[in-house]
Amino acid sequence: MTKLGIIGAMQVEVETLLGEMTNQRTTRKAGSDFYEGTLEGLPVVVVQCGVGKVNAALCVQILCDCFQVTHIVNTGVAGSLCNELDIGDLVISRDAMYHDFDCGVISPAYQVGQVPGFDTVAFPADEKLISYAFAAAESVNPGHTRIGRVASGDQFVCRKDQKESIISLTGALCTEMEGAGTAQTASRNGVPYVIIRAISDKADDSAEMDYPTFETIAAHRCAQVTASLARQLNQK
Ligand code: ADE
Numbered sequence: 395m396t397k398l399g400i401i402g403a404m405q406v407e408v409e410t411l412l413g414e415m416t417n418q419r420t421t422r423k424a425g426s427d428f429y430e431g432t433l434e435g436l437p438v439v440v441v442q443c444g445v446g447k448v449n450a451a452l453c454v455q456i457l458c459d460c461f462q463v464t465h466i467v468n469t470g471v472a473g474s475l476c477n478e479l480d481i482g483d484l485v486i487s488r489d490a491m492y493h494d495f496d497c498g499v500i501s502p503a504y505q506v507g508q509v510p511g512f513d514t515v516a517f518p519a520d521e522k523l524i525s526y527a528f529a530a531a532e533s534v535n536p537g538h539t540r541i542g543r544v545a546s547g548d549q550f551v552c553r554k555d556q557k558e559s560i561i562s563l564t565g566a567l568c569t570e571m572e573g574a575g576t577a578q579t580a581s582r583n584g585v586p587y588v589i590i591r592a593i594s595d596k597a598d599d600s601a602e603m604d605y606p607t608f609e610t611i612a613a614h615r616c617a618q619v620t621a622s623l624a625r626q627l628n629q630k
Contacts, residue, residue, distance in 0.1 A: 396627055397437045399463030399585075400620060401453055403572050406610055407470040408442045410617035415440065423456050430461065434625035439463055446548050447492070447575030454579035465523060465627070466587040468576040469620045471605075471612040472544070472568035473551050473597025475561050480593065481608050482615060484531040484539040485568045486524055487589035489516035490577035493560045493569065494547035506563045509578065516543060517577035520586030523623075527588045530622035534615060542567035544589050546574035552601035560597075569597050590623070592616040 402408040415433040422428075426449075429440045439461045443453035450468065457463045472485060479485065491507040498504050507515040524541060531539035545566035551557055560569055573589040580587035592612035595601040 395437065396465060396630075397439065397461070397463045398624060398627060399454070399457035399461065399466040400438055400440045401443050401450060401457070401466065401468050401572070401576060402470045403443055403445045403449065404470065404613070405442055406613040407616065408440055410614050411440050411620060414621055423460065424452055426453055428456065428461060434621055434628055436624040436628040438624060443572065446571050447546060450572035450575035451579040454576050455583070458583040458585055463585065465520070466576060466580045466585055467523070467527070467620055467623060468573055468587065468589045469616045470570065470572065470591060471594035471609055471616065472570040472591035473557070473595050473601055474593045475545065475557060475569055475597060476567050479540060479567060481595065481604065482535065482538070482612060483593045484535055484615070484619060485544065485591045485593070486527045486531060486539060486541045487519045487544045487573060487577070488524065488541050489518045490544040490546060490574040490589055491516035491564055491566070492547060492574045493545040493564050493566070494549065517574065517581045519577070519588045523586055523588035526626045527590050527619065527623050530619045530626060531590065533622050534618045540567055544573040544591065545569045546571055550601070551597040552599065554598045557597045568593060590616055590619050
C-alpha cells in the first residue's frame with residue numbers, strides 16, 4: 395500500500411495541504427507535528443520540518459521509522475538558477491545535491507557536493523515519481539515546468555556572485571534549503587523520493603524584495619501540484 399510522506403519547511407508550504415487532507419491523527423516528534431490522514435484518497439503523513447538540511451533529514455528519518463512511508467515528496471519554494479524559470483514556474487527534481495558540501499581538501503577525488511561514502515555528487519530522484527510529478531505540474535501550470543537538478547544548502551541565496559558560483563558548481567535549475575537533505579535521507583532508507591518546487595525569486599539581488607511578495611503564491615502552487623500527485627498515485 396502506498397503511503398506518501400510530504401515534507402515542507404514552512405507553514406505556508408504545508409497549510410494548503412493540511413486544509414485539504416482529512417487528518418486522522420497528529421503526533422509530535424522532535425519538535426514537529428506529523429499529520430496522518432488522506433489527501434485525494436491517498437494515505438499521507440504531512441510534516442512541517444523547519445528550514446534547512448538537518449531539519450529535513452531528521453523529519454524524513456522519522457517518516458521512515460515511525461510512519462513507514464513508502465514514498466517521499468519534498469515541496470516548497472525555491473530561487474531560480476536559470477533564465478527560463480520565472481517566478482511561479484515549477485521544478486521537478488531529476489536529482490538533488492548540496493552546493494555547500496566540500497571535502498576537496500581531504501582528497502581532491504571528492505567533488506563539491508560529494509558526501510564521503512557516496513559515489514555520486516547527486517542523489518537521483520525516483521523515475522516514476524518524476525513522471526507523475528511532471529504530469530501533476532503540467533496540470534496546474536501548463537508549459538511552465540522543468541525537470542532537472544535541485545541544489546541545496548544552508549543559505550538563502552540573494553547575491554548574483556553567490557548564484558553564479560552555485561550554477562557553475564552544480565548546473566542546477568533552482569536552489570533551496572531542504573531538497574538534498576531529504577534526498578540523502580530517503581536514499582539511505584531506500585525510499586523513493588521527488589522534489590517539487592515553485593520559483594519564488596531569482597536568487598540574486600532582487601530576491602530579498604521578491605521573496606516576501608511571491609512566497610505565498612509559489613508555495614500554494616506547489617501544494618496544488620503535490621495534491622495532484624497524490625491523486626495520481628491513488629489511481630495507480
Ligand atoms: N527558497 C526560496 N528562495 C530561495 C533562495 N533564494 N535561496 C535559498 N532558498 C530559497
